[in-house]
Amino acid sequence: MHQDMEKILISAAEIKEKIDELGRAISRDYSGKYPLVVGILKGASVFMADLIRAMSIDVQIDFMAVSSYGASSKSTGVVRILKDLEQNIEGRHVLIVEDIVDTGLTLNYLLEILKARGPASVRVCTLLDKPSRREINVPVDYNGFSIPDEFVVGYGLDYREKYRNLPEIYVLKKGVYKGR
Numbered sequence: 641m642h643q644d645m646e647k648i649l650i651s652a653a654e655i656k657e658k659i660d661e662l663g664r665a666i667s668r669d670y671s672g673k674y675p676l677v678v679g680i681l682k683g684a685s686v687f688m689a690d691l692i693r694a695m696s697i698d699v700q701i702d703f704m705a706v707s708s709y710g711a712s713s714k715s716t717g718v719v720r721i722l723k724d725l726e727q728n729i730e731g732r733h734v735l736i737v738e739d740i741v742d743t744g745l746t747l748n749y750l751l752e753i754l755k756a757r758g759p760a761s762v763r764v765c766t767l768l769d770k771p772s773r774r775e776i777n778v779p780v781d782y783n784g785f786s787i788p789d790e791f792v793v794g795y796g797l798d799y800r801e802k803y804r805n806l807p808e809i810y811v812l813k814k815g816v817y818k819g820r
């Protein structure tokens with residue numbers, strides 16, 4: 641295990657099993673439709689790549705980048721669009737893919753701006769959910785794992801841009817981020 645990690649929270653095998661399940665559920669729910677699957681960069685990139693390959697329906701993909709935290713790990717509630725969609729979503733079935741829903745502020749903002757563009761529907765799929773941290777109520781349609789309020793990294797999730805490439809989800813050692 642990486643020396644900065646306290647423990648494995650979710651193994652690669654558990655992640656794969658859950659993604660297969662999510663892919664099946666999404667494929668069933670969107671059967672006969674051609675959804676636009678929107679990955680929120682950068683955290684969701686790894687999850688997104690595996691999730692779309694677990695889907696058996698035709699999908700189109702696009703990405704958005706927003707910044708909610710800056711360099712700090714504490715939410716400020718400020719969300720900025722760094723990269724917008726390329727697709728016009730009017731009349732489309734949009735599925736937002738996130739790595740984690742924490743306070744819900746990012747998702748709340750995203751839902752607001754995407755709904756204003758007149759899509760046929762907007763749903764949310766997240767790999768991780770930290771319900772104890774929620775500051776605003778947001779609908780999560782597909783959730784992989786509800787997790788406790790611990791500092792998690794790996795499988796797309798970072799601390800100061802590091803550890804996104806780790807194949808499992810870990811709890812980061814406190815000494816690594818102490819003084820943040």
Ligand code: PRP
Pocket residue numbers: 680681682683684706707708709710715738739740741742743744745746747797798
């Ligand atoms: C993370 C995550 C969500 C958001 C969730 O992104 O990917 O977008 O924070 O937090 P919230 O529910 O409190 O708003 P981050 O800003 O860390 O960017 P990244 O995906 O590029 O790492």
